[in-house]
Amino acid sequence: MSKLAIKGGTPVRTKPFFDWPIIDPEGEKALLDVYRSGKWWRFAFGQGVELAEPEKGERSQVVMFQEDFARHHGCRYGIAAANGTGTLEMGIRAMDPQVGDEIIVPAYTYVASATCVMQNNCVPIFVDIEPDTYNIDPARIEEAITDRTRAIMVVHFGGQPADMDRIGAIAAKHKLPIIEDAAHAHGCEWKGKKTGSLGWFSSFSFQASKNMNAGEGGILCTNDHKLAIECDSMMWAGRKVGRPWYEFHRLGWNYRITEFQAAILRVQLKHLDDQVAQREKMAHYLTEKLNQIDGIRPLVQDKRTTRHGYHIYMFRYDEKVTGLSRDKFLKALAAEGVPGFSGYTFPLYQNPMFVNKKFINGSFPLGTQYHADIDYMKFKEKCPVSERACRGEAVWLAQNMFLGTKEDMDDIAEAVEKVLKYKNEL
Numbered sequence: 001m002s003k004l005a006i007k008g009g010t011p012v013r014t015k016p017f018f019d020w021p022i023i024d025p026e027g028e029k030a031l032l033d034v035y036r037s038g039k040w041w042r043f044a045f046g047q048g049v050e051l052a053e054p055e056k057g058e059r060s061q062v063v064m065f066q067e068d069f070a071r072h073h074g075c076r077y078g079i080a081a082a083n084g085t086g087t088l089e090m091g092i093r094a095m096d097p098q099v100g101d102e103i104i105v106p107a108y109t110y111v112a113s114a115t116c117v118m119q120n121n122c123v124p125i126f127v128d129i130e131p132d133t134y135n136i137d138p139a140r141i142e143e144a145i146t147d148r149t150r151a152i153m154v155v156h157f158g159g160q161p162a163d164m165d166r167i168g169a170i171a172a173k174h175k176l177p178i179i180e181d182a183a184h185a186h187g188c189e190w191k192g193k194k195t196g197s198l199g200w201f202s203s204f205s206f207q208a209s210k211n212m213n214a215g216e217g218g219i220l221c222t223n224d225h226k227l228a229i230e231c232d233s234m235m236w237a238g239r240k241v242g243r244p245w246y247e248f249h250r251l252g253w254n255y256r257i258t259e260f261q262a263a264i265l266r267v268q269l270k271h272l273d274d275q276v277a278q279r280e281k282m283a284h285y286l287t288e289k290l291n292q293i294d295g296i297r298p299l300v301q302d303k304r305t306t307r308h309g310y311h312i313y314m315f316r317y318d319e320k321v322t323g324l325s326r327d328k329f330l331k332a333l334a335a336e337g338v339p340g341f342s343g344y345t346f347p348l349y350q351n352p353m354f355v356n357k358k359f360i361n362g363s364f365p366l367g368t369q370y371h372a373d374i375d376y377m378k379f380k381e382k383c384p385v386s387e388r389a390c391r392g393e394a395v396w397l398a399q400n401m402f403l404g405t406k407e408d409m410d411d412i413a414e415a416v417e418k419v420l421k422y423k424n425e426l
């Protein structure tokens with residue numbers, strides 16, 4: 001009789017993992033309060049005031065969330081917007097880059113880390129990742145810097161801060177600003193300092209899968225007053241505080257976030273630190289168990305990472321050791337009641353967008369007076385770790401699983417061990 005559930009055996013687990021999103025009375029009340037107020041957008045409260053000064057009287061949920069979230073992450077200013085992609089776009093625009101400027105981006109990340117560069121007529125230059133953390137590899141950054149480089153973007157991938165010591169030293173040496181894509185890194189810390197405050201500006205996401213969830217949404221955080229004012233203006237179509245409503249001072253977007261989203265995010269922010277601590281505790285417990293299984297190597301938490309958000313828990317799967325393909329392993333694991341994912345199908349530069357150069361007005365600015373042409377497929381030779389992660393190594397587990405119990409972690413480890421023990425059935 002088969003042992004594996006995929007072959008008719010009894011699964012390790014039949015109950016679901018921790019529900020996401022979290023539905024609770026506090027969040028429900030916050031939403032209903034906004035609904036009943038009839039004030040569903042920030043500017044129902046007026047055009048606002050200088051970012052450094054609090055408003056008086058009845059206040060916008062968006063304004064209060066911006067203040068609360070920025071302060072929680074060690075920043076003076078927060079600009080909430082429709083999504084994290086938008087906040088990245090605005091931040092880069094506020095840097096006033098020139099057409100064809102280059103921004104260094106990790107090869108293993110979501111596409112927004114690169115499209116925000118291209119939406120500003122700049123050029124993403126991809127750099128490989130570290131094998132132990134899947135964060136951008138500082139050793140590969142400096143060789144990618146040219147006289148066109150305008151900034152270094154780090155992605156705190158999966159909730160672990162990038163190596164900000166080494167990257168900060170490189171940035172200082174070359175006089176380059178650091179952009180933090182902190183979409184995965186709510187409440188995380190590097191050497192006791194919050195992510196979001198480690199660069200010139202940062203961008204967080206509140207899309208449905210993220211560790212703070214408003215369905216959609218994002219926020220830019222910074223300690224630079226001028227940049228905050230610029231981004232606040234761009235977020236609402238180029239208006240300027242204190243000037244007439246239909247007077248526009250710069251090209252901007254309508255990237256506003258609603259009062260509903262801000263209200264629910266304010267509730268979630270109260271629970272963020274406890275949830276981060278719980279995810280980290282469960283992740284450490286699971287890592288101890290998975291480290292005992294041949295062919296399974298969890299990613300390493302850097303000792304300088306004093307708070308890891310574990311938006312994604314990742315381990316490296318070694319097909320040569322297990323003798324079983326990652327695809328078959330994941331299907332069998334899911335049948336045991338433990339859903340895992342392979343992550344990205346290929347590194348960012350192998351997306352058809354880059355292969356075929358379907359950018360703004362064709363390949364612009366590549367192959368023009370602003371920048372030489374680039375064959376993005378050649379990055380494959382420079383990014384072996386990213387290639388390996390995509391082609392058969394990386395396994396992802398979702399953040400909500402780590403809000404559960406040690407018994408949940410025991411089930412994950414048991415399911416992994418069981419699939420490998422009875423792999424011959426596959």
